[in-house]
Every structure is written in structure tokens, then in C-alpha cells.
Amino acid sequence: MGKTKYIGSMGELSRKDNSICFRKNGKNVYIPVENTSEIFCLNEVSLNSKLLDFLSRANIVVHFFNYYGGYSGTFYPKEFLISGKVTVAQVKTFENRREEIAKSIVNGIRINTINTLSHYYKHGNSEIQPLLSHLKKDSLNKLEKSNNIKEILSVEGDIWQIFYSSFKYILREEFIFNKRVKRPPDNPLNAMISFGSSILYAKTVTAIYNTHLNQSVSFLHEPSESRFSLSLDLSENFKHAVTFKTIFDLVNNRKINVEKHFDKKLNYCILNDEGKQLFINSLEERLESVKEHPKLKRKVSLKTCIKLDAYKILKCIMEQKEFIPYNLKYSL
Structure with a gap:
């Protein structure tokens, strides 16, 4: 996969010869087409159809974020790896094996939550032990007994709530929150979770774009016309490794500061x-x-x-393999 380019300033994005040009404050910054797979626009950026045609031919995905650091949408070039055979098989797999794959995804979330909390338990956070016990026994039992998607999603929600409840034992006091708030985030921790999860989701969109998979046919989340629901499925098991490890490192190693790195208003808080x-x-x-x-x-x-x-899901669909998602302990 190619590199990611981030645009954090207001400006104009256009095509200049065979390069992408970002113009701000009267100065041009050039982005090479070669080895660029995605562009993140984190501020107001204007562009035109000439550039979009150029990006489409270069298979470059562009993600747009709103003022609050949340994901707004994606310019998704014409799919160059589209496969009717895969889409048909993906739909059949959804019809016949949805609950099985959804359980695998949620079990992966459960295992990665255990892996994350075990690290802090081993480093002296004894208060985490009851949470680990619940995840290892109660959550697993409930998941195994789940008979439909609603019950599976209920287990997933329970796992994330257990994880969020551990923050008071893991994070510095000024970053602890009462509950998860998304739109808009209301404190520094929620702001980082929303921003990190949005970037991860967009990264997953790009990853799936470079496969034969159909973004709209998912297994845990409901297939949707308004979002890439398969990316929601696959990004879940990377939240611990990507989003939360980034947050824990920045907070606990005092790299990020509440007063210096956030803008706080009456009803929201965002990263500056x-x-x-x-x-x-x-x-x-x-x-x-x-x-x-x-x-x-x-x-x-x-x-x-x-x-x-994404390739594991593809093998699950085309070769009837079991889908075993990313494991924080045995992978990276």
C-alpha cells in the first residue's frame, strides 16, 4: 500500500501537470502521485472535477473530515478490482454465515480487550482483575449463547463499556471521562477517541478499496446505503492497537496536554x-x-x-475458511 498524505490547512487542491498541488497562503506544495494511496483533508479544502478525474485514474482515495475531527465522507474512485463473482459470494456468505462471522469479530474485540487490560493488570493495576474475569467468563458465555445479530451486538456493547470503565485505572486523572460521547465529543478523551477511530475507519476503507470485496456487504454491522459498513466490521479489531495504544502513549507519557492541544467550548471539545x-x-x-x-x-x-x-474475509467468502480477526497479542 502507498503512503498517506494529510492536509491540515485550508487551501486549494488541484492538478498541476502530473502532480497534485496544494496551494495555501499563495504557496504551492506538491504531492507526488506515485506511492500515494490516500489523502486526508482535515480542514476546508476546495477542489475541482479535473483533479477528481486525475485522482480516479491514479486510484487515490480522498477522505474528508469535519470541524470536530469526525469522518465526513470519501471520494471513492471507480473500483478497479470490482468482481461480480466475489460480490455474489459475499452476499451468499452474509445470508448463510452472518452470525458465525459476526461472533468471530466480537470475540476478537473481546480477546484484544483482554490483551490490553492484561498489560496494565501485570503492571500493578489490581482493580482491573474483576473486569478481566468478566471478559474471560461472562462475556464469552453470553457470546456463545447469542442466537442473532441483536444479541451479538449487545455483547459487543458490553465489552466496550467494560473497557471504558477501566480508564479510571489506566489514564491520568485529567483525561478520565464519565461516558463515551461521539457527536460532538465533549472532552479531550472523547475527542481523541473520535478522531483516532475516524482515521482508522478511513484507513480501512482504503485497504478494502484495494481488494475485490464489496464495501456495502458487512456481517456485524447492518449493511447500509450511507456508509462503508464492511470497514466498520474490520476496523473494530484494530482499535486497541491503533487508536487506544496511541491515546494511552500520548496521555500516560505526558506527550499531550489538555490546555495546550485542545480547543474547548461550551458543549464540545476538539483537538486543535x-x-x-x-x-x-x-x-x-x-x-x-x-x-x-x-x-x-x-x-x-x-x-x-x-x-x-480484508484478505482473510475474502478467503472466508471464496474458500469457506474460518475468519479469525487480528489478534493484538500474536500479531503486532
Whole structure:
């Protein structure tokens, strides 16, 4: 996969010869087409149809974010790997094996939550023990007994609530929150979770774009006309490795500051420009980190692991393989 380019300033994006040009404050910054797979527009950016045609032919995906750091939408070039055969098989798999795959996704979330909390329990956070016990026994039992998507989603929600309840034992006091609030985020921690989850979701959209999979046919989340629901499915098991590890590192190592890196108003809180850049740098460093893959026997990046999970879904669909999602402990 190619590189990611972030645009954090207001300006104009256009085509100049065979390059992409971003113009701000009367100055041009050029983005090479080669080895660029996606562009993130984090501020107000104007562009035209000439550029969109150029981006489409270069298979470059462009993601747009709103003022609050949330995902707004994606310019999705014409699919160059579209496959009717895969789409038909994907729909049949949805009809015949949806609950099985959805359970695998939620069980992956459960396992990765255990992996994350176990790290802090081993480092002296004894208050986490009851939460781990619940995840290992009660959540697993409830998941195994689930008979439909509604019950499976209920288990998923319970797992995330258990994880959020652990923050008071893990994070510095000024970053602890009462509950998860998304639209708009109301405190620094919610702001980082929303921003990090939005970037991860967009990264997953790009990863799936580079496969034969159909973005609209999902298994855990309801297939939707207004969003790439398969990307929601696959991004869930990377939240611990990407979003939350980035947050925990920035907060607990005092790299990010409530007063310096956030803009707070009456009913919302967002990362300011400096805070966004700090967060992006840390997240990208994590995504590009490489380790030995236990099955491939070669070093791969965390970013590549997202695409590998897409290929696992593809094998599940085309070869009736079991889908076993990314595992934080045994992968990266």
C-alpha cells in the first residue's frame, strides 16, 4: 500500500501537470502521485472535477473530515478490482454465515480487550482483575449463547463499556471521562477517541478499496446505503492497537496536554491543529511499525495487517475458511 498524505490547512487542491498541488497562503506544495494511496483533508479544502478525474485514474482515495475531527465522507474512485463473482459470494456468505462471522469479530474485540487490560493488570493495576474475569467468563458465555445479530451486538456493547470503565485505572486523572460521547465529543478523551477511530475507519476503507470485496456487504454491522459498513466490521479489531495504544502513549507519557492541544467550548471539545498533528504523527508511527508475522514469517507493518484481515474475509467468502480477526497479542 502507498503512503498517506494529510492536509491540515485550508487551501486549494488541484492538478498541476502530473502532480497534485496544494496551494495555501499563495504557496504551492506538491504531492507526488506515485506511492500515494490516500489523502486526508482535515480542514476546508476546495477542489475541482479535473483533479477528481486525475485522482480516479491514479486510484487515490480522498477522505474528508469535519470541524470536530469526525469522518465526513470519501471520494471513492471507480473500483478497479470490482468482481461480480466475489460480490455474489459475499452476499451468499452474509445470508448463510452472518452470525458465525459476526461472533468471530466480537470475540476478537473481546480477546484484544483482554490483551490490553492484561498489560496494565501485570503492571500493578489490581482493580482491573474483576473486569478481566468478566471478559474471560461472562462475556464469552453470553457470546456463545447469542442466537442473532441483536444479541451479538449487545455483547459487543458490553465489552466496550467494560473497557471504558477501566480508564479510571489506566489514564491520568485529567483525561478520565464519565461516558463515551461521539457527536460532538465533549472532552479531550472523547475527542481523541473520535478522531483516532475516524482515521482508522478511513484507513480501512482504503485497504478494502484495494481488494475485490464489496464495501456495502458487512456481517456485524447492518449493511447500509450511507456508509462503508464492511470497514466498520474490520476496523473494530484494530482499535486497541491503533487508536487506544496511541491515546494511552500520548496521555500516560505526558506527550499531550489538555490546555495546550485542545480547543474547548461550551458543549464540545476538539483537538486543535497542533494536537491533531501530534496525534497523527504518533498514530502513523504505530501503523508503520513492523514486526515478524507469525504465519507469513516475514516482517509486516500494522497498516498491512488491516489489508491482511480484508484478505482473510475474502478467503472466508471464496474458500469457506474460518475468519479469525487480528489478534493484538500474536500479531503486532
